[in-house]
Amino acid sequence: MASESVILVTGGSGLVGEAVKWVIENETGERFGKRENEKWIFLSSKDGDLRKEADVKAIFEKYKPTHVVHLAAMVGGLFKNMKYKLDFLRENMMMNENILWQSKEFNVKKVVSCLSTCIFPDKTTYPIDETMVHDGPPHDSNFGYAYGKRMIDVYNHAYNEQFGCHFTSVIPTNVFGPHDNYELEGSHVLPGLTHKCYLAKKNNTPFVVWGSGKPLRQFIYSRDLAKLFIWTLREYEEIDPIILSVGEEDEVSIKDVADGIVKAMDFQGEYAFDSTKADGQYKKTANNAKLMKYIPDFEFTPFDVAIKESVEWFEQNYDTLRK
Ligand code: NAP
Ligand code: GFB
Numbered sequence: 001m002a003s004e005s006v007i008l009v010t011g012g013s014g015l016v017g018e019a020v021k022w023v024i025e026n027e028t029g030e031r032f033g034k035r036e037n038e039k040w041i042f043l044s045s046k047d048g049d050l051r052k053e054a055d056v057k058a059i060f061e062k063y064k065p066t067h068v069v070h071l072a073a074m075v076g077g078l079f080k081n082m083k084y085k086l087d088f089l090r091e092n093m094m095m096n097e098n099i100l101w102q103s104k105e106f107n108v109k110k111v112v113s114c115l116s117t118c119i120f121p122d123k124t125t126y127p128i129d130e131t132m133v134h135d136g137p138p139h140d141s142n143f144g145y146a147y148g149k150r151m152i153d154v155y156n157h158a159y160n161e162q163f164g165c166h167f168t169s170v171i172p173t174n175v176f177g178p179h180d181n182y183e184l185e186g187s188h189v190l191p192g193l194t195h196k197c198y199l200a201k202k203n204n205t206p207f208v209v210w211g212s213g214k215p216l217r218q219f220i221y222s223r224d225l226a227k228l229f230i231w232t233l234r235e236y237e238e239i240d241p242i243i244l245s246v247g248e249e250d251e252v253s254i255k256d257v258a259d260g261i262v263k264a265m266d267f268q269g270e271y272a273f274d275s276t277k278a279d280g281q282y283k284k285t286a287n288n289a290k291l292m293k294y295i296p297d298f299e300f301t302p303f304d305v306a307i308k309e310s311v312e313w314f315e316q317n318y319d320t321l322r323k
Helices: 015-026 053-063 078-083 085-105 140-163 189-203 222-235 254-265 289-294 303-316
Strands: 005-010 038-042 067-070 110-114 167-172 174-176 207-210 219-221 242-244 271-274
Touching: 005 015, 005 053, 015 038, 015 174, 015 222, 053 085, 067 085, 067 222, 078 085, 078 140, 085 110, 085 140, 110 140, 110 222, 140 167, 167 222, 174 189, 174 222, 174 303, 189 207, 189 254, 189 303, 207 254, 219 222, 219 303, 222 242, 242 289, 254 303
Parallel strands: 005 038, 005 067, 067 110, 110 167, 167 242, 174 219, 207 271
Antiparallel strands: none
């Protein structure tokens, strides 16, 4: 990026957006830290409702971004997805339509949008890679969210072919870290279990893990993902998506997650599984070889260190965090 770059981050007040803000403000190196000629703007829904074209147009007129990191979305864990499939599809489609169209209208040089490893085909071979996004229907539990997200990739190729736009996307695996959403019903597993374990310890009540604990997941620490987003914005030139995940060898079970949280919180009690609750996808093992080819020296934060940092943030910010 040569002359002054104005980088608009939608969803700047969320889990991933706050991590990008943290990295830009705390990293000093040239690779991930803020650069001289960059102005970073972090949006929340207070700046405008991205489902509304007029709001998005006003945001672009106000900031005239040269680059966009598009994180804003309706987001949630398995149980919220199962309950609100149309909302996930429709709200995210509206936001994506408005952001990409205004980015084209305002000649934004590059847009990086966000998919998810949970949108891949349910019936698939493993490990999953970037070429498989559209190779079959997603898991039924989140087909609304999944198809909405897949359309970003379709949009990106159509904008590139018709208007030459440089719109691309990344495919993060499950993300966790400070500023997560800790709602007990709608959150993802790691923040949900963090909150449940905290309450069990505080109130001496049972700590219940939903499902069998057997499903497998790869988790990426939000601050590691943030660095990879900044790298993607600056260095990644393809239109095709790129998976941003830890390796297959770092896949853990939901029980491993519960054990990790118990250890980080020094919870002395027992926990039980409520197998009447859904397990969702058994696994969605993603291959990060494409990323490692581009940035072979990238170091992921060890899972237990990342959980410890996240739990400490949770305990220090309990009164004000999303729950
Ligand atoms: P999050 O914590 O729920 O944050 C969502 C962000 O989007 C917030 O800043 C929110 O603003 C904003 N937003 C939502 N609806 C909006 C609207 N109508 N108008 C304007 N802004 C709106 O989500 P996240 O976990 O950071 O997710 C960021 C991106 O990563 C999403 O695209 C998500 O699909 C993707 N992703 C997440 C995960 C994960 O495990 N979390 C995994 C893979 C991919 P307010 O704060 O004002 O509500
Ligand atoms: O993060 P999560 O809700 O979503 O994880 P997915 C669900 C898994 O964790 C299931 C178990 O196996 C649940 O049975 N689990 C155990 C819990 N205790 C809890 C709990 O207290 N809360 C939650 N939420 N789960 C999502 C997609 O799939 O992945 C989204 O539905 C999104 O669209 C996200 O993309 C990244 O990993 O199953």
